[in-house]
Amino acid sequence: MTADALDPVIHAPARLRIVATLAALADGDSLSFTRLQNMLELTPGNLITHLRKLEDAGYLIAETTGNGRASRTSIALTRQGRAALASYADALRALLGSA
Amino acid sequence: MQGTRDDDTATTDEYGDELDPREAARLLAQTERNARRQFDLSPQWINGLMGAVILAAYGSLWLSTRGQHPYKGPSLGVVALVYVAVAVAFAASVKVYRRATAGVSGPAARQRQVEGVAILVSFVLGSPVLQGALRHYGAGDAIVYGVIPAAAPLIIVGTTALGIAASKADRPLFGAALAVVIAGVVAAFVGPSGAWLAAGIGLFIAVVGYAAAGTRLDRPVPRRA
Numbered sequence: 001m002t003a004d005a006l007d008p009v010i011h012a013p014a015r016l017r018i019v020a021t022l023a024a025l026a027d028g029d030s031l032s033f034t035r036l037q038n039m040l041e042l043t044p045g046n047l048i049t050h051l052r053k054l055e056d057a058g059y060l061i062a063e064t065t066g067n068g069r070a071s072r073t074s075i076a077l078t079r080q081g082r083a084a085l086a087s088y089a090d091a092l093r094a095l096l097g098s099a
Numbered sequence: 100m101q102g103t104r105d106d107d108t109a110t111t112d113e114y115g116d117e118l119d120p121r122e123a124a125r126l127l128a129q130t131e132r133n134a135r136r137q138f139d140l141s142p143q144w145i146n147g148l149m150g151a152v153i154l155a156a157y158g159s160l161w162l163s164t165r166g167q168h169p170y171k172g173p174s175l176g177v178v179a180l181v182y183v184a185v186a187v188a189f190a191a192s193v194k195v196y197r198r199a200t201a202g203v204s205g206p207a208a209r210q211r212q213v214e215g216v217a218i219l220v221s222f223v224l225g226s227p228v229l230q231g232a233l234r235h236y237g238a239g240d241a242i243v244y245g246v247i248p249a250a251a252p253l254i255i256v257g258t259t260a261l262g263i264a265a266s267k268a269d270r271p272l273f274g275a276a277l278a279v280v281i282a283g284v285v286a287a288f289v290g291p292s293g294a295w296l297a298a299g300i301g302l303f304i305a306v307v308g309y310a311a312a313g314t315r316l317d318r319p320v321p322r323r324a
Binding site for chain 1 (some may be wrong): 126135137140202203205
């Protein structure tokens with residue numbers, strides 16, 4: 001098995017950390033953009049870029065409520081995203097086990 | 100710092116080609132550990148604090164009432180110490196809860212809030228109502244101010260927690276709640292002074308056991324269900 005078997009959407013430092021952090025929440029729960037940004041110590045622009053890639057892949061869903069300054073964006077991992085992380089972890093284990 | 104590194108890799112490392120699998124495994128394990136710690140509602144330090152508060156409070160109550168014939172209850176100084184200890188533990192728990200749940204929303208978060216209210220209501224109402232009723236019907240001090248306040252909260256709150264744990268198939272919580280209920284039952288039959296000792300030992304075992312189970316289940320990498 002080679003590193004090509006690893007999901008390229010997740011196999012990037014920032015996105016791996018985003019997915020792993022959201023996976024620590026209970027199924028169906030979401031995290032505010034601000035808390036996620038603070039936990040990962042990423043800039044807003046950087047975080048948005050990576051969230052968009054993950055959202056395009058169907059791994060997470062972002063919902064914004066309210067308007068203007070009162071708006072709040074919540075991010076949650078989808079079932080597809082949770083399954084993708086589990087597959088990624090399995091692939092990593094297999095890769096490292098065969099190394 | 101990882102945050103700085105991610106800034107640098109945001110555009111150049113679009114598909115993560117440069118991330119070594121070994122480094123990825125380390126990063127995954129570290130992130131999971133950090134996230135679990137940040138979302139944890141019962142971190143080790145709060146379990147340690149609870150254990151210390153239980154030993155101090157119930158130990159003081161037992162020492163204060165040991166050998167009383169007839170039973171007169173703990174001294175005012177000990178009662179004040181217990182209230183202070185409980186207040187400190189409650190304030191620390193609230194702080195941990197707020198920190199862990201900041202920015203978290205959804206069905207599981209709402210369920211946790213409802214469970215918290217159920218535990219609080221059973222704790223606040225359970226024992227005082229029984230004490231009031233027993234006093235009303237002429238029960239003695241040994242029952243009203245000894246056995247009931249030591250045993251009843253454990254049985255009532257423990258049973259509530261048992262139901263919550265069963266509904267979530269949470270084995271560590273179920274085990275801890277069961278230990279609390281058993282301690283309450285034992286406390287109900289060992290006399291007014293011994294009740295404080297039995298309750299304290301049972302609660303301490305429950306807290307330590309729950310903390311140990313949480314540590315044992317702390318896995319580094321997620322596995323398929």
